[in-house]
Amino acid sequence: MATVVVGGMILFVALGGTVGFIATPQLIALFFALALVLAILVTLPIGGADMPVMP
Secondary structure, X not given: OHHHHHHHHHHHHHOOOOOOXXXXXXXXXXXXXXXXXXXXXXXXXXXOOOOOOOO
């Protein structure tokens, strides 16, 4: 959920929002770091049960 909030803040600034939110490189890096964590957490429950086994 935090990734969506950070992405929304970046989009808000890009569309001419208030100057209070500044899309700094740190904010953009935070967005991608949170997106990476979200991707790992979403794929983690899959595990090895769905992987085909070669005989």
